[in-house]
Amino acid sequence: MLCLLLLLAILAAYTPAIHNGFVNFDDEPYITRNPHIAQGLTGQTVKWAFSQYYEANWHPLTWLSHALDVQLFQLNPGGHHAMNVLLHGVNAILLFLLLQYATGFTWRSLAVAALFALHPINVESVAWAAERKNVLSMLFLLLAMLAYTWYARRPGWLRYLLVFAGFALGLMSKPQIITLPFLLLLWDYWPLRRTGHASGMAGDFPATQRTNVALLILEKVPLFALSLASALVTMQAQKAGNALRSTVHYGFGLRAANALVAYCRYLGKAFWPTELSAFYPYPLDGLRPWQVAASGLLLLLITALVMWRRRQGYLVTGWFCFLGTMVPMIGLVQVGEQAMADRYAYLPLLGIFLLVCWGIAEWAEARHIPGFALAIAALLALAGLTGLTYRQVGYWKNSETLWVHALQVDGRQAYKAHFNLAVIYDQEGRYDEAIAQFRQSVNPRAEDPRVHLGLGIYYQRHGHPQDAIVEYDRVLGLSSDAKLRAPAYSNLAAAYRQLHQDDQAKANFTAALQLNPDLIMARIGRGLLAQKSGDYRQAIEDYSHAMELQPTALGYLLLARAEEQAGQRTQAQAARARAQQIEPDLAAAEKAAGELMAF
Secondary structure, eight states, X not given: OHHHHHHHHHHHHTGGGGGOOOOTTTHIIIIITOTTGGGOSOHHHHHHHHHOOBTTBXXXXXXXXXXXXXXXXXXXXXXXXXXXXXXXXXXXXXXXXXXXXXXXXXXXXXXXXXXXXXXGGGHHHHHOGGGHHHHHHHHHHHHHHHHHHHHHHSOOHHHHHHHHHHHHHHHTTOGGGGGHHHHHHHHHHTTSOSSSOOBSSOOOOOGGGOOOHHHHHHHTHHHHHHHHHHHHHHHHHHHHTTOBOOTTTSOHHHHHHHHHHHHHHHHHHHHSOOSOOSOEEOOTTOOOHHHHHHHHHHHHHHHHHHHHTTTBHHHHHHHHHHHHHHGGGSSSSOBSSEEEOGXXXXXXXXXXXXXXXXXXHHHHHHTTOOHHHHHHHHHHHHHHHHHHHHHHHHTTSSHHHHHHHHHHHOTTTOHHHHHHHHHHHHHTTOHHHHHHHHHTOOOSSSOOHHHHHXXXXXXXXXXXXXXXXXXXXXXXXXXXXXXXXXXXXXHHHHHHHHTTOHHHHHHHHHHHHHHOTTOHHHHHHHHHHHHHHTOHHHHHHHHHHHXXXXXXXXXXXXXXXXXXXXXXXXXXXXXXXXXXXXXSOOHHHHHHHHHHHHO
16 A cells, blocks of 8 residues: 555656656657667667667667657657656655565655655656666666565575676666665665674564675675676767767866765755756856865765764665765766766665655654654655655656756756757747857857857858858867768858858868768758769769658759759659659749759
C-alpha cells in the first residue's frame, strides 16, 4: 500500500508531463531527429547502439530504451514522457524497499523515498525526455544496491554476480553511477555495519559477517575495474564528440572554485528549491573570493561535524554519499558549458534526504515528540514540494516556455537560453525576434561558433552580407569541426556571391565541398557560378550530384537549363520531366531558378 501511495503521489505531481512536448534541448539529436532511433527497436539499432559513440556518449541501453519508445509511441511525446515518469516511480519504490530492507525502519525509509519522489530538483531528470539516461541508470543502481544488501547477508559469488550485472547495466545507461563501489563502502559502514564501527538500530547482521576495511575494498576490486573501464570509454566518447571544454576558457582554478560553490548551491536548492532552471551558466565575471572561501568553510565545518558524530552512521553515509557521488558531475572535468545542473543532483541528494530524515526522527524521539505531529509536519512539507514540482513540470511544456523561464531565473547570463529561443523564433518565422535573441546569445567567456553561424545566416537573410561574412569568418577561427566549418564556408561563399565577388565565392564553395562533398547548397552554389562562367560540364556535375542527394523541382530545373546550354536537349527534357513529377505546377520553381541565375 505504501508503494502504491508513492506511485500515486508521483503521478499527481507529474501529470502535466504527459501533455508536454519535446524541447530543443537534446530531444532532437536524441529522439526526434536521430535516424538510428527513428527505425524503432531493430537489430540494426541494437548493433549501432553498442558499437558507436553518438552525441559524445556511449550509453547503449539508453538508446535502446528510446528506440523502444519510438516503436511503441512513434514520436508522440506523451508516451516518451510517461515512460520517464513510470521509471521515476519505480525508482522511488525501489529506494523505499532498499532502505527498509537494509535498516528495518519503514517510516523513515518512506520519508526519504517521498522526498526523492516529489522534490522539484528532480523534475529535470523526469520531465525532460532526453534525460531518460538519468532515471534508467538510477533504476539499475538501486537494483545493484538491493542485490548487494542481499549479498552482504550471506556472501556468495552468484549474489555478487547480480551486483556486478546491475552495475554494468547502469553504466550502459549513464556513467553517472560510476561511484557505486565507493557508495557500497559507505553502505558497509552504515546501515549494513559490516565494519562494526557505526551504531544504531539498522542492519542487524551477525557478527561473523563483519570484516575489516581492507577486505571490503578488496571485495569491490571487480566493481572498481568496471568503473575504470567506464571512465575510459566515457572520456573517449566525449573527446570524439568535442564535449570536453578547453582549459583556456575553463581553467582548473575556476573549475575548483565553481565546484566548491556548486556543492553549496545544490545544498541550498535541496532545502529551498526555487529558481530552478534548465541551464546555470558560469558567472561571466568570475566568482567572488568570499563566495569560494565561505563555501569551502561551510563544507569543512559540516564534514568535521559529521566525523565528530560518526558513530551515528547515517550522518557519514548521507554526507559522503552527497560529496562522493557528485564528484563526476561537479565540473572538475568540464563537459558542456553549465556551472551546475539539476539533473546532476538526482543521485547525490539521496544522501542529504537520508541524513535529514534520520536526523529529524532521532531528534524527535529524543524529545518525545508524538509521531502524529511528525507525520503532519512531513505531509505538509511534502504537499509543498508536490506543488512546486507540479509547477516546475509546467515549465517543460515546450521549448519557448522552458527558455523564457530560464531567462526569468537569470536573464543576465543565460546566453544559451537566448540561443535556443532564437532557434524557436526562426522556426516559427519570427525573424526579428530571432536575431534579437541571437545577438544576446554570445558567451563572452567561451564563444560558441554555432551562435556566430546563426548570426551570419540572419544577417545574410536580412540583406547584410558584409556583416554575415564577419560572422562566418569568426566560425572558421573558432572551430576545427568539419560539421561547422563546411556550412560556414558554404554560407561565406553565398555571401560573396551576393556581393558579386565570384572568385572568392567559388573558392569557398570548393573548400566547403572538400570538407563535405554532399553539402547540397554548396553543390548548387558552385553549379550556379560554373553555369554563369560558361563551364556547363561543372555545373551539370554539381547539379546532378545535388539531385542524387535531395531531388527538388528547383534543382532539376537548374540542371535542365545547364544541359540545354550545353546542347544536351534529350537530357534537359528528362530533367524537366523529373521536376514536373516532383512539382506539377512549376511556376514558382521556374521563377526561383530564374532569380538564382540572374543574381
